[in-house]
Amino acid sequence: MPELPEVETIKTDLEKVILNQTITKVDVLRASVVKQPEINKFKAGLTNALIKQIIRRGKLLVIDIQTKDKKTLYLTIHLRMTGQLVYGALDKKARVSFKLSNGDYLCYNDQRTLGELRLVKDWKQLSVVAKMGPEPLSSEFKLNLFAKILAKRSAKIKPLLLDQHFIAGIGNIYAAEALFLSKIMPDRLACSLKPDEVKLLFKNIKQVLNKAIKCRGSSFSDYRDGHGQKGNFSQHFYVYGRKAQPCLVCKNKIQRIALGGRGTFFCGKCQV
DNA sequence: CGGGGCTCCTGTGCGC
């Protein structure tokens, strides 16, 4: 569900309310979402731990904690499709809940339970993190490297944008929107993009992610911010979820196809 | 390397 802008919104929301609080109680109501270590160790490590810092890498949230015996550990949370991390009152639907020192709760909700929570010593050594591509909004994401990699790849551009080893944090919504803004058909082969198109796509990836962050993310369906509120970027979608509706630029009907098993929206007239 | 299919789950909406 949540992509980079949504996870970033949750991060900044939670930074204002959970930093320097102690976790006084941990309840795991759905054991399958806790992947590492086993439940009792997970709970023991977090109980009476101090929340020090929140980090985002791609779609992964990393909460830096100091345990009651002064060790540094990291709680990593991947929200997958329907995960939510909401601060406030205890939610009856929570899969995992953390009671905080001020009496409020941090609830991990997840309808489909595909999300993953881990408590680890070194989050950068997790294989998902080690294999992750560059952060698209950081200076490590460079046009010449982007162009070089695209030139070598024969995969279709849209599934490639979703590949977290290639770039971190882009999901189905922002891949579709960035390609629309760049006037590129989602099924074009990466190596077929012309230099101007590569440049445009590079710029639009950054632009659409930044705009979505300003709008506090997209609540197409389940996404909620750190306070349980919806994001506003869905109002600005050009193509995502707009099958059969008129293109906002040329009035042509937006089409939907499947690419790599994922719904893919585009305008057949604006995109080439 | 690329892509298809399947899997982890739960819920909603649509067509018949």
Place this chain on the structure above:
DNA sequence: TGCGCACAGGAGCCCC
């Protein structure tokens, strides 16, 4: 109303 199927912001795995 009821049932079955398609589909959903993700991503890993196996196989060809």
